[in-house]
Amino acid sequence: xxxxxxxxxxxxxxxxRRAFELSKQWFSYxxxxxxxxxxxxxxxxxxxxxxxxxxxxxxxxxxxSRGEKEMVAAAVSGVNACDY
Amino acid sequence: xxxxxxxxxxxxxxxxxxALNVVADGLGALMIxxxxxxxxxxxxxxxDDIRAFYGGSGEIPTPFGVAAQDPGYLGDLWAAVKRAFTDxxxxxxxxxSLAFAVSLTTRSAFxxxxxxxxxxxxxxxxxxxxxxxxxxxxxxxxTKIADTLQLEPDMGDIAPVxxxxxxxxxxxx
Numbered sequence: 001x002x003x004x005x006x007x008x009x010x011x012x013x014x015x016x017r018r019a020f021e022l023s024k025q026w027f028s029y030x031x032x033x034x035x036x037x038x039x040x041x042x043x044x045x046x047x048x049x050x051x052x053x054x055x056x057x058x059x060x061x062x063x064x065s066r067g068e069k070e071m072v073a074a075a076v077s078g079v080n081a082c083d084y
Numbered sequence: 085x086x087x088x089x090x091x092x093x094x095x096x097x098x099x100x101x102x103a104l105n106v107v108a109d110g111l112g113a114l115m116i117x118x119x120x121x122x123x124x125x126x127x128x129x130x131x132d133d134i135r136a137f138y139g140g141s142g143e144i145p146t147p148f149g150v151a152a153q154d155p156g157y158l159g160d161l162w163a164a165v166k167r168a169f170t171d172x173x174x175x176x177x178x179x180x181s182l183a184f185a186v187s188l189t190t191r192s193a194f195x196x197x198x199x200x201x202x203x204x205x206x207x208x209x210x211x212x213x214x215x216x217x218x219x220x221x222x223x224x225x226x227t228k229i230a231d232t233l234q235l236e237p238d239m240g241d242i243a244p245v246x247x248x249x250x251x252x253x254x255x256x257x
Binding site: 001002003004006027029031033035036037040051054055057058059062063064068069071072073074075076077078079080082083084 | 090091094098102174178181182185186189190208209211212215216218219220221222223224225226227228229230231232233234235236237238239
């Protein structure tokens, strides 16, 4: 169980809900609720905003494709023993 | 990046990378590697293949030098490493980048330096290296945030299922 109560997407202010829409487009998947990490990051937009921009910049296609980078991210998550 | 074969290949790269790193970082300063020309002939044959795979003239990487104290073990270890990193459905360039990311994440001094050198040798530019550093760094943040808050996966079921039979297997009905 999470150590915090994750708020439903509807409980967040309008700017965060707009960010959730962008997140849905990023993942190309219609989650019943915004992804848990999106809702965590929306808790503090002064942290989540730049963190998310850094992530999107890192994940954007460049010398490596988005798919290749997702595989690297999965490997990093795996060796960090992160189930999420 | 769909299809299970890609992920099997990636998992084998991650596993064998960690295997090399634990020996190099843990034993590199404690065990003397077998020097080229010092071991039996079968070690020399494997060493030649290792050199060829890594571009020709460099030193034998530490974990292989340590493994060479048992020539039979070296042969099998090298065969597994070579198979894991050879171009297949994933490119060697991506596999090496995965190995670099894993080594950086696990703080392996050997693996980070070794695979960074390999990435450059295989043509990955400074921009590409920074892309992998960025992904590694950002997901080293996300994973710890997720773990601290004990978040439950919300993406585990969205990937398509690959019904391709395993090697030697039969198609699923």
